[in-house]
Amino acid sequence: MRICAFIGDMYRDYSSAIIKILQRESAERGHQLDIFGNCAVPSENPLHAEGLKSILSLPDLTLYDGIFLCSDTLNHAGMNKKLLDNLRSTETELPPIISLRSAEEGFYNILPDNRQLMYEVARHVISLCKTDDIGFVTGRDDLKDSFERRAGFEEAMREMGYDINEDLVFHGNYWVNQGPETADFFIREDGSLPKAIVCSNDYMAWGLIDELVIRGYKIPQDVMVTGIDNQPTSDKRIPSLTTSEISEETLVRIALNSLEKVVAGEEISKTIHVPGHLIIRESTGGTTDRDINEAYSLLDYMQKEYYGKALAFVILNSDYGESLSYSDAIDITLDYLSDTRLFKRCFLVRHLENDREIIGYCDGNGKHVERITFPADRLLPVYFDEERTIVRIYLPIYYKNVVYGYTVLELDPDAEQFIDEKIEFTIMLFGQTLNRLDLYEKLFEAEDIMDLYIRDALTGVYNRRGFENSISPLLKNDDENRPKIAVASIDMDRLKYINDNFGHSAGDEAIKAIANCIGSTLNEGEFVARMGGDEFEAVLILDSNERIGHFIRSFRKAIEEANEKLNAEYTLSASIGICEVADWNSLMDSMDKADDAMYIEKKIKKNRDLL
Known part of the structure; x- marks a missing residue:
């Protein structure tokens, strides 16, 4: 069978688990699975979510044998409503639609017995407390399962002979961020708390427990908390x-x-309820044999992992900020997707006026930045769609309400995970970068933007950013036949003396003259960048053993000729240090060694002047 699934919040625990199990079960049963959805919703602004919603109308549903719907994972920014409207308004006959965990009229529903789940937890808590002094945290008021879980709590209270006190009912949002607000609601003026607080899911219980612990309360000694x-x-x-x-x-x-x-062709019930079971742990006084030191170590690891993901976003944002062309942005995206080693293949697809186009992809043979046009009635070209027992995730490439295309991630069955925040960051920043580049094209000529971004305004040579962009292809190329290169650190001598005695305009002219001297001695493929102030970095291609010596002699000669032409009251001079670069990882070390050699020459000159 070929199955279509709509799933949102893919890096959250529930969605991630559903996809992983679907992947394994589909492979074992010989099914092909296409999953459409999102990682997260970065903005609740309905206009900004239009691009995100585009993925919901991407597949031709008539080509599938069945549809799985996880609508409660798509309840942000109207995505769920958009999807349900699409499904219910189509004029063509659709395959069977099965909704997981959320009751949707007109479809088959596989539902947790939310009332029973909460009833079991509430009965356990009430039997321990033997009082009606029990708080309750509802789920979101716009979701049916929230009311079902509240019904289970109320049934357990009534069976035990207790009334519901509305003053002890807090309306939650199913997420961890309401911990402080929930704690404020339940802490009384004398500092006491209810005997227990029953939360409608684990996330809200986590948020509440963390906040209470911060405020000095102990769980379960001061209050029991459940999820x-x-x-x-x-x-x-x-x-x-x-x-x-x-x-x-x-x-x-x-x-x-x-x-x-x-x-x-078999008849089945339109609604199947699945019962759950109670798990008693420490937050209600349950015992455990776990090592507490090991538990704290695990929490510390989780905290470090969180900071690592935050750092990854900063680095990603910086990398995309440096991209000045569509090919740069595609390269960065493919590099990051392939580096995760979570996917067999990844495709970047862009919408054209009448067709679709692969703009780049990566597979076991590396990345491929090439354009492959194919009909708009297909998700991928035919020759990429031969394997039948395969699982693919489709995520939108967009920025706010502008849709550029979609990403196809072909899952590796051996990978431990498949979606995390870094994947989300990558695709989100790719869309933002495409939008920025589109804006540049509308406002300026592309070459003008490039020059403004990578060239030094005073000298016209590369700036530090231009240096990084130009040296990267020389060192990141894995070709064994790539040319050997060296970096030359060049520092103008006595710039402060020129500025102090002849003015900064004279200093600027001297800097430009040094830049011209360096540029005049470079061969094809070599370049120079002004790294700041009076500091330059040149990259030499070592196509012969004499190249370094020839460059130094030519540069000295160029300075002599420049001094004759300038006929100024000062003399141009510069110090040089050169070091060969083995690979990308040794670049900074080589630049440091070139700097050291340059400063030795500069020091010798100063000592000579003193004599």
């Missing part, structure tokens, strides 16, 4: 969280079994 859904780190937190769950494995298997039966 629902058993998110992956709920057993690793301190204290570990009492919760309940329906395993994603169970949901996916029931969904696949149901689809296979419907496709085979």
Whole structure:
């Protein structure tokens, strides 16, 4: 079978688990799976989300044997409504649609028994507290499962003979960021808390526990806290969280079994409820045999991993900020996607007026920046679509309401994960960069922008950014036949003396003269950059053993000739240090060695002047 799935928030625990299990089960059963959705929604502005929604209308649904719908993962910025409207308004007959975890009218529904999940947790808490002094945190008021979970809590309270106190009901949002607000709501004027607080999911329980601990409370000694859904780190937190769950494995298997039966012509129930089970842990006084030091070490590792991802975003943002052409942006994107080693193949596809076009892809043989046009009624060209038991994720390439195309990520079945924040950052920044480059083209000539960005305004030679852009291809090329290169650190002598005695305009003329002297001695393929002030860096191609010596002699000769032409009250002079560069990783070390050699010459000149 060929299956289409719509899933949002792909790097979140639930969505990630669903995709991983779908991938494994589809491979075992011989199904092909295409997944369309998003990693996250960077803005709640409805105009900014239009580009994100484009992925929902990308596939031709009539080509599939079945559709899986995880609509509760697409509930940001109207994405869920857009998708449901598309599905219900189509005039063509669609294959069977199965909704996981969220009841959608007109479709088959595989649903957790939310009432039962909460009932089991609430009964456990009430039996421990033996009081009605129990707080409750609802889920989002616009979601049906939130009301179902509240119904389970209320049923357990009534069965135990207690009334619901609305003053102890806080309306939550299903996310961790309401911890401080939730704590403020439940902490009384005397500093006391309810005996227990039952949260409608684990995320809200985490946020509340973290905030209470910061304020000096102990869990469960001062208050018991529970969640629902058993998110992956709920057993690793301190204290570990009492919760309940329906395993994603169970949901996916029931969904696949149901689809296979419907496709085979069997009748099945329109709604299947899946029961869960209670998991008792430390947050309600449950015992554990885990090593507390090991638990703290794990939390420390998770914190460092979080900071590592934040740093990755900073580096990514910087790299994309340096790109000045579409090919640069494509190169960066393919490099980052291939470096993750999570995918068998990755494709960048751009929409054309009447067709679609691959603008670059990477596979086991490296990256390929080439353009391949194919019909708009296909997601990829035919020759990339031969394997049948394959899982692909389709994510939009967009910026706000402007849609450029989509990314296709072909999952590697051996990879431990497949989507994380770095993937999201990469695709998001790629879209932003395409938008910036489009704007440049509209406002300026491309060459003018390039010159403004990579050239020094005074001398016309490269600036530091131009140096980095130009040397990268020479060193990142893995070709064994690439030419050997050397860096020459060149520092103008006595610039301060010229500025102080003859004025800064004279100093500027002297700097330009030195730049011209360097440029006049370079061969084809070599270049020079002004790195700042009176400092220059030249890159020499060592096509012969005499190249370094020839450059030094030619440069000295050029300075002599410049002094004759200038006929100034000062004399141009510069110090040089040169070092060969082996590879990209040794570039900075080679530049430092060239600097050291240059400063030795400069020091010798100063000592000679003193004598």
